[in-house]
Amino acid sequence: MNELEDKLYTVKYTPDNVSHLQPVQECCKICKSKICSVICPAGVYEWDEDKQKLIVNYENCLECGACRIACESSSIGWEYPKGTKGVTFKQG
């Protein structure tokens, strides 16, 4: 396990079966920085070079909203997970 995985292992999640994060893949394809994959504190975004697709590990999302603001083309469809889903911080 890498260090981020160790950190995320301590977080309680109730994952939904659909993603609350919906990047516009056409924008991701031409995006140079892929900055979401750098700044996300949970490593939610990974660029798959072979498939030319942004992988979204939405179940790890900490719901901070940084990707929504950092995305250079503002093309991440971002909403809160359903009321019963997502992260539950116990030590916030």
Place this chain on the structure above:
Amino acid sequence: MENQENKTEVIVVGGGPAGIACAITIARAGKQVILIERGKFSGSKNVFGGAIYTKPTREIFPEFEKSAPLERKNIEHKFALLGQDDATVISYKKKNEIPESYTVIRGKFDRWMAEEAKKEGVIIVEETVVRELIVSDGFVKGVRTELEDYYANIVVLADGVNSLLAKQIGFRGKLSPEDVALSVKEVIKLPPQTINDRFHVNDDEGCIYEIFGGPMLGMLGLGFMYTNKNSVSIGLGVTLSELVEKGLKPYALLDKLKQHPEIAPLIKDGELLEYSAHLIPEGGYKKIPLLFGAGVMVVGDAAMLVNNLHWEGTNLAMISGKIAGETAVIALGKQDFSENALSHYQEELENSFIIQDLRTYKDLMGGVGERAEEFLGYYPKKINAFFEMFTTVDSVPKRQKYRKFIKSIFTDRKITELFKDALTALKLLWSIIIK
């Protein structure tokens, strides 16, 4: 459609400090109020550094110290200026009769606040996300959740830094990466006695670290440490634009901070209890959105009410919530929910420390941000270099050392740059004290 069953007097969206303070103020005046929280419980989606402030909290909960889940009362404030591998630390310690602040865990404390609000008549609906506001005839009339619509005379937006609802009704524009800091935090379990020993405090006493530099040298970012009963919270917040421009991972910076020789011994052998992340509003006065409109008010982080220089947020949240609650009660008394009636909220905010403080620091983040390399990089390093020089015993005559140190300031950087630094510093000082 609107009917008797799904109509109330006030709906508050968001069960954090701002929303709860607002709702409880309304309930205490005998009015109907529903508070909608998206998490499993209040505090379950919230993260902060670590301390709530005693006096503002007493304004909402006069006797909170008797029953609230508090961790430690803070008696010491340390300002640590970290170099690459050295540190200068200034500390202010005083045991006040009334502690200035207490560390709390939001998952416990916000939950306690919500329970208190329930006791006073606030109806709390948890695990429910408000997806949009219902607007008609220019008035905000209610909220649309995943399941149903609720109507109210007034809707208060306490939905936090991302406030999608304030955005929906055009109260705030698009946030840019300069307007927020991304904060990551780890809560590290340690035995209470170990915490007491390492931070030089007694049981129930706590110590706050404000951390400059280290892995954030030259960046608009700060670190923090707070002591809880059985754990230490350590984290940092860096302006999102810095992370974007420099291509940095926030948790990698935190890992480096944890390894700094000043910090590492304090958390040694601790067990990670929880990792978390959250945004902090950084825009200050200039980024305050529209605060009120027909049938709606915006409070707390949703209104970007954070004084980042003084690490104040929950107090601004609570007091803005209280003022919005008082405004709602007056409006309900007159049955006038127009923009004009709710403008009372902004007037009172302007009269309070909240807007006054934010106005005082309106130029600060911009000014420091422009010269972050200097103010948060070069000069902190130089301060550490001064103390290194001052404490080194090596048979070199002192006058020679002083001269060398002073000379270095003029050779490290161009005279014109030094002049610009001084000018910016003076301008900022002027804007804070006088303008």
